Amino acid sequence: MRARVVEDDQRIADLVSAALRAAGFLTDMIGDGETAWFHGGTEDYDLVILDLGIPRLDGLTLLKRWRAEGRGFPILILSARGTWSERVEGIEAGADDYLPKPFMVEELTARARALIRRAAGQSQALHQLGAISVDLNRMVVHRDGLPVAVTPLEFRLLAYLLLNRDRTVAPPELLDHLYGTEDGREANAIEAIITRLRRKLGPSVIQTRRGFGYTLGADP
Amino acid sequence: MRARVVEDDQRIADLVSAALRAAGFLTDMIGDGETAWFHGGTEDYDLVILDLGIPRLDGLTLLKRWRAEGRGFPILILSARGTWSERVEGIEAGADDYLPKPFMVEELTARARALIRRAAGQSQALHQLGAISVDLNRMVVHRDGLPVAVTPLEFRLLAYLLLNRDRTVAPPELLDHLYGTEDGREANAIEAIITRLRRKLGPSVIQTRRGFGYTLGADP
DNA sequence: CCGATCCTGTCAGTCATTTGTCAGCTTCTC
DNA sequence: GAGAAGCTGACAAATGACTGACAGGATCGG
Numbered sequence: 111m112r113a114r115v116v117e118d119d120q121r122i123a124d125l126v127s128a129a130l131r132a133a134g135f136l137t138d139m140i141g142d143g144e145t146a147w148f149h150g151g152t153e154d155y156d157l158v159i160l161d162l163g164i165p166r167l168d169g170l171t172l173l174k175r176w177r178a179e180g181r182g183f184p185i186l187i188l189s190a191r192g193t194w195s196e197r198v199e200g201i202e203a204g205a206d207d208y209l210p211k212p213f214m215v216e217e218l219t220a221r222a223r224a225l226i227r228r229a230a231g232q233s234q235a236l237h238q239l240g241a242i243s244v245d246l247n248r249m250v251v252h253r254d255g256l257p258v259a260v261t262p263l264e265f266r267l268l269a270y271l272l273l274n275r276d277r278t279v280a281p282p283e284l285l286d287h288l289y290g291t292e293d294g295r296e297a298n299a300i301e302a303i304i305t306r307l308r309r310k311l312g313p314s315v316i317q318t319r320r321g322f323g324y325t326l327g328a329d330p
Numbered sequence: 331m332r333a334r335v336v337e338d339d340q341r342i343a344d345l346v347s348a349a350l351r352a353a354g355f356l357t358d359m360i361g362d363g364e365t366a367w368f369h370g371g372t373e374d375y376d377l378v379i380l381d382l383g384i385p386r387l388d389g390l391t392l393l394k395r396w397r398a399e400g401r402g403f404p405i406l407i408l409s410a411r412g413t414w415s416e417r418v419e420g421i422e423a424g425a426d427d428y429l430p431k432p433f434m435v436e437e438l439t440a441r442a443r444a445l446i447r448r449a450a451g452q453s454q455a456l457h458q459l460g461a462i463s464v465d466l467n468r469m470v471v472h473r474d475g476l477p478v479a480v481t482p483l484e485f486r487l488l489a490y491l492l493l494n495r496d497r498t499v500a501p502p503e504l505l506d507h508l509y510g511t512e513d514g515r516e517a518n519a520i521e522a523i524i525t526r527l528r529r530k531l532g533p534s535v536i537q538t539r540r541g542f543g544y545t546l547g548a549d550p
Numbered sequence: 551c552c553g554a555t556c557c558t559g560t561c562a563g564t565c566a567t568t569t570g571t572c573a574g575c576t577t578c579t580c
Numbered sequence: 581g582a583g584a585a586g587c588t589g590a591c592a593a594a595t596g597a598c599t600g601a602c603a604g605g606a607t608c609g610g
Contacts, residue, residue: 129502213372214372261567302569302587305588320577320579320584321579518561521596521597521599524597524598
């Protein structure tokens with residue numbers, strides 16, 4: 111899961127970023143609205159944490175522009191000005207959630223996860239896939255009721271496939287969501303993780319759709 | 331366990347804080363409602379001790395605001411005005427317990443511990459972990475029936491893991507709950523405590539989930 | 551107030567696990 | 581059957597965790 115933190119206060123940005131990382135997200139930080147606008151156009155995020163009081167391009171304007179462009183990623187607004195009217199304005203502009211500053215980082219991560227799940231059209235943190243169960247909150251995987259030791263990367267890959275189980279996910283997209291855009295990993299890295307996951311979870315959990323990508327569950 | 335004491339009478343605040351520290355809590359003190367409101371948003375507490383008669387933002391209003399915002403930490407109200415209606419009002423506003431002044435510090439700490447346990451979904455103060463038993467009230471640990479000398483920090487770490495034993499706790503979260511948010515400890519500090527605890531309790535009590543964090547109990 | 555003792559954070563070295571890459575192989579598609 | 585796409589075992593580099601030693605600071609007893 112990639113999260114973009116758009117926040118000019120470095121202290122808060124670090125705090126938020128650390129919390130999200132601890133919650134299993136991969137985070138990028140941007141300090142002003144114009145840069146965020148630029149990146150929002152070229153990159154795909156699973157979640158955006160947006161401070162309204164950012165320089166160079168107002169947060170609310172940025173939010174409206176993104177929505178006008180048809181960008182659908184979930185956006186969680188942060189704002190020092192926690193008035194009711196602000197809140198309404200933010201939600202109406204297309205934000206998915208609103209968190210007034212100051213806030214607790216645990217609440218932030220909880221809401222972040224809720225947004226991710228909602229955006230994926232699922233409401234449960236506990237998922238069942240044949241003999242495999244995945245608990246996104248506790249970050250544990252079971253097979254036939256027995257815990258399976260998965261590594262952080264394996265878990266993130268599995269979680270991403272799980273949240274997009276209604277479609278086939280292409281390797282470049284996985285690459286993009288597991289690592290930042292910066293890192294230049296070979297596409298083979300994904301295949302290696304898939305192999306390791308299949309060894310742990312059984313061969314039928316992750317299906318390959320040759321030429322397209324990967325998908326979860328059995329296909330007829 | 332982090333506790334926030336919101337109390338304007340310095341004498342009482344010191345008393346309460348000292349008692350909680352002696353009971354193994356990490357305490358912060360705040361003298362007025364507005365500051366408390368601010369901090370309640372940015373920091374994560376395991377318990378709040380709240381005097382109703384604080385300046386600048388009434389305790390009851392503060393309490394209601396927190397609950398309206400969805401803050402779930404357990405709150406114990408202190409009040410000089412120990413009337414029944416007050417008590418009811420406090421509980422209805424979302425407090426978890428109510429203690430009229432004057433009170434005995436022993437009762438305060440006892441209730442504080444009970445609240446912590448209840449918030450963690452546990453009712454017992456005495457926990458068994460293989461050969462290890464932990465008494466959260468007396469703050470003593472036994473191994474095979476023999477007392478083990480654990481230091482305050484070690485006990486707090488153990489207690490926090492115990493109260494969250496159904497999940498894996500990440501080092502940044504431990505850092506947050508063992509020390510204040512202010513302190514800039516290295517993550518290594520946690521590892522050092524873990525090592526010392528393991529030496530005392532045996533290697534299998536605290537499990538490491540590499541890349542995720544720590545958990546209590548044996549994994550099959 | 552002073553010394554002794556204990557607690558605890560940091561550092562550095564070591565060890566273990568995770569993960570990316572490569573090379574060779576298998577499977578699929580046309 | 582040839583070429584492309586995907587799989588997988590082996591290896592090495594990167595990362596994360598463990599631990600012994602040490603020192604500053606807190607605490608305690610006198």
